[in-house]
Amino acid sequence: MMSESELFEEFMRIILGYDVAKVNTDFAYGIKNDTVDILNYISKNPALVIPDFIDGLPVVGICGYIFFDIETGRFDYDKITSVYISTYATDIQEASFFECKNLESITVAPDNSKFSSENGVWFNKDKSTLIQYPMNKLGETYIVPDEVEFIYYSAFIKDDDVKSNLTEIIIPNSVDCFGFDTFKNYSDDEIASSELQIFRGEYYDCFVFEIDGAFESLIFRDYKNITIICDKGSPAHQYAINANIPFRLTERKEELK
Numbered sequence: 001m002m003s004e005s006e007l008f009e010e011f012m013r014i015i016l017g018y019d020v021a022k023v024n025t026d027f028a029y030g031i032k033n034d035t036v037d038i039l040n041y042i043s044k045n046p047a048l049v050i051p052d053f054i055d056g057l058p059v060v061g062i063c064g065y066i067f068f069d070i071e072t073g074r075f076d077y078d079k080i081t082s083v084y085i086s087t088y089a090t091d092i093q094e095a096s097f098f099e100c101k102n103l104e105s106i107t108v109a110p111d112n113s114k115f116s117s118e119n120g121v122w123f124n125k126d127k128s129t130l131i132q133y134p135m136n137k138l139g140e141t142y143i144v145p146d147e148v149e150f151i152y153y154s155a156f157i158k159d160d161d162v163k164s165n166l167t168e169i170i171i172p173n174s175v176d177c178f179g180f181d182t183f184k185n186y187s188d189d190e191i192a193s194s195e196l197q198i199f200r201g202e203y204y205d206c207f208v209f210e211i212d213g214a215f216e217s218l219i220f221r222d223y224k225n226i227t228i229i230c231d232k233g234s235p236a237h238q239y240a241i242n243a244n245i246p247f248r249l250t251e252r253k254e255e256l257k
Contacts, residue, residue: 037061064093090114103134171236
């Protein structure tokens with residue numbers, strides 16, 4: 001009779017299509033085309049470190065369900081306080097870390113070709129996209145780097161029972177897209193038939209929900225006490241107006257420092 005771990009390995013191999021599926025003390029993982037995908041985080045260590053190699057093969061993928069607890073049949077997002085993304089981990093499903101309510105920092109290896117980090121915040125490689133601000137990150141004020149052009153729609157996701165210290169976000173004029181990835185995956189018909197309303201201007205695109213005639217931000221909707229600090233007439237200013245988010249204006253860039 002097969003053990004529980006052997007059954008799990010067989011499931012991953014047959015159902016998920018991996019050449020080999022294994023379980024070690026930290027991870028359940030699959031091997032395909034001489035690369036490794038992390039499928040499940042087994043360790044109880046709150047500091048998740050994605051290794052460069054497992055079994056001598058590069059770790060390239062991270063499943064969006066790595067925190068599913070096989071024993072309880074539930075997701076255990078609460079145990080993680082920090083994440084380290086290794087050099088070769090470039091295929092990361094978008095939902096991997098968004099629900100980690102105790103997450104304080106995400107750090108990316110400097111040589112990673114697709115992602116980067118700064119002060120515990122996760123970006124794409126050139127920092128033009130802010131991917132995730134950890135839910136439990138310390139600090140009352142966050143200054144978005146000048147390189148950022150796009151803030152991903154779930155970058156600031158937060159559970160209601162998480163008391164965030166963040167009350168102010170300073171957004172530079174470089175940010176001209178808020179929400180989904182500039183509509184590149186959405187046809188005009190799909191947008192028109194959805195419940196999402198689009199605001200487009202010369203310098204900005206953004207998605208917000210319309211609920212009972214009132215607009216609600218997708219990005220900062222979980223932060224009830226947040227204030228956007230931005231230049232007058234900037235894309236961030238227009239976004240704050242459209243999404244009904246409190247804002248404070250500044251005319252001089254020096255005031256944003």
